[in-house]
Amino acid sequence: MKMATATLQSREIPPERPVFETGCGSRNAEMEITYTGNTGNDMGISTMGFRASKYNPQEWAESNYAKYYTSFVDRDNAERIRHESKRCVNETETTTNKTQAEVTKKLGERIQDINFWKFELEREIGDVISETDLLLAQKKRLENALRATEIPLHISTDNLNCRQRRQGVDLVQDDVELGLLKEVEIINNCQDLLKKTIDQADKQIKLNREAKQNLEMDWSDKKEALEIDTASGALKNEHTNKQFYSGAAKFEEIQSTPESWAQFTHDNIVRAEHERMASIQLRQLIDNILEDTSRDMREQCDTVDVNFTKRIEEMEDAKTKMEENLQKICDEITQMEKNIDVLRKAIRDKENPMKVSQTRLENRTYRPNVELCRDPVQYKLVGEVNEICQSIDALTEKLNHAENSRKSLQDNRMALEKEISCKKNSLFIDRDKCVSVRTRYPTTMKLQGYQ
Incomplete structure (x- = not known):
């Protein structure tokens, strides 16, 4: 074809005959339009025709052979491509199905891991909530005990004020007054201790709630991840809720590793357990404080009552003797x-x-x-x-x-x-x-x- 084209293009056109190409030629031939200008007595007459030269048989045979060879090559290449395509289709289908099965298996394993830590978080959240409720009950006891100390303090203060109205030599700093002063001091110390313990309980309750909030946020994230992974694991090729997402097959800039993921939840649980143990110890301390403060106040109250009884007996005896005198x-x-x-x-x-x-x-x-x-x-x-x-x-x-x-x-x-x-x-x-x-x-x- 190239040889024939070159032969055709090598043919020369007389200079007095301009050639106009119509743009509709082929590889094998070109159409030429020639005209003859006005000369002498031939004014108004023009001539149009095709190129005079033609292909020879050898060129025709070579052209046919070239087309045969090209057809053979194209068919052979197409057959090879068909076989390779079929093999590639089978291989890719097998690989895709295998990989998809492995991913589904990994998703199942991931779901088990998430379920495990989700269960651990649920258990620890329940423990923290129960412990916080118990600590709140202890704090309520502290507040009740603090309010209850107002009555003894008012009684002791009222006793001291009343005894200030004694007259003469009876206005003496006796055992009763010393006992009342000590009682007021003990009650004030107990109130200070109870107030400090209430503040400590408030701080511990806040820490418990912060630990619970961290656990709940982690649990919520795991619940959402579990739902996503469960839906992803149940997704099949024949489902309709799937589509293309460009750029999905990439790693995010900030992603955790399985080790850091498990360590994060483990650390949250450890911190929550630490706060829970601190809360348990604080509850035991509150029990001891309430027992000690109540015992100290009651013992001092009994001591003051005994002093009052003794003092009243002494004054009655003195009054009786004075009446006799x-x-x-x-x-x-x-x-x-x-x-x-x-x-x-x-x-x-x-x-x-x-x-x-x-x-x-x-x-x-x-x-x-x-x-x-x-x-x-x-x-x-x-x-x-x-x-x-x-x-x-x-x-x-x-x-x-x-x-x-x-x-x-x-x-x-x-x-x-x-x-x-x-x-x-x-x-x-x-x-x-x-x-x-x-x-x-x-x-x-x-x-x-x-x-």
């Missing part, structure tokens, strides 16, 4: 008043003898001349007057002593009455106010946070 003092005052009356009467009784003696002496001063004699009568009358004066002085002294004694007795009576009033006031405060209020002291169970 008061009765004796009152009796003695009565006797002393009678004695004072007797002394005053005795002094008054000396007035007439004194008047008689002094009148006698006065009358005897009127004796005339030598009769005004310092005779024995005169001496006796003077001695009588002096004797009566001495008696009156002695009686007056005794009267003064008696009156001073009566005043002292009356002062003592007033002091005793005042002291008895103080004792009654102290007894009213301790017995009727303080002890009666202390009967409302919370029980041990309430102090331990139980309703």
